[in-house]
């Protein structure tokens with residue numbers, strides 16, 4: 001299990017209204033929360049920053065600021081918990097005043113190739129701060145090869161790439177965008193994220209990512225896309241990750257808060273289904289909770 005964690009600037013943490021049970025942590029509290037999860041057996045975290053509005057720009061410069069929120073968080077985590085695997089998200093949406101994962105032209109198009117240069121700077125900044133794995137979630141074409149080249153050239157051969165290989169243009173990301181205030185200001189993400197009706201495109205993306213040097217392939221969302229996980233499982237020998245996203249989390253949380261479903265059993269079954277489909281690792285907001293249940297012997 002990989003535990004996605006949100007963070008923000010300052011000493012205060014804040015509960016996330018759209019994701020009950022999740023918070024945007026201060027760096028200090030992030031280190032504590034990640035440490036607790038790690039002590040329970042969670043091997044890895046992935047970080048998502050809430051960036052202050054006045055730092056968001058059309059060219060997203062803040063994404064590669066070596067003194068930015070993410071590099072400082074990586075350093076703090078690695079210093080305190082050296083055995084915790086720290087994964088970072090590579091995409092521009094938290095930093096971009098347009099709210100898109102890529103740079104946007106004056107006429108509203110996503111600038112694929114120009115974006116890749118910025119993503120490379122961002123990935124390099126994370127590697128320099130000590131990230132173990134960088135995880136491009138932007139869906140630009142060609143970014144895995146470009147990031148691999150830059151990392152290798154700068155001496156970061158050991159930093160791995162977990163690529164969002166099959167990331168669908170999904171309505172299930174809504175609560176996440178609320179958590180980070182990162183929804184697109186105009187348009188949608190359908191020109192770079194995938195068409196939910198298209199399964200074969202995932203195989204094309206997988207072939208490209210494999211050729212470009214991805215170490216791990218991800219399918220996202222997870223629950224509504226179990227067939228895609230299985231297709232990729234049959235098409236590659238690379239490890240496959242699946243992301244049980246914010247909307248999947250919220251559906252379970254709200255049904256259980258109403259007393260309509262048994263939270264522990266439903267969470268475990270939802271993860272088991274993703275595992276059965278062929279995922280080797282699962283990104284889930286339930287990671288710490290599940291590790292706790294496991295520790296208590298309650299997952300039998």
Ligand code: PBG
Nearest residue numbers: 091093137172173176245246247
């Ligand atoms: C954006 C990103 C998103 C998520 C992870 N990275 C949202 C999006 O593509 O709009 C969603 C995760 C979730 O919903 O839990 N780079």
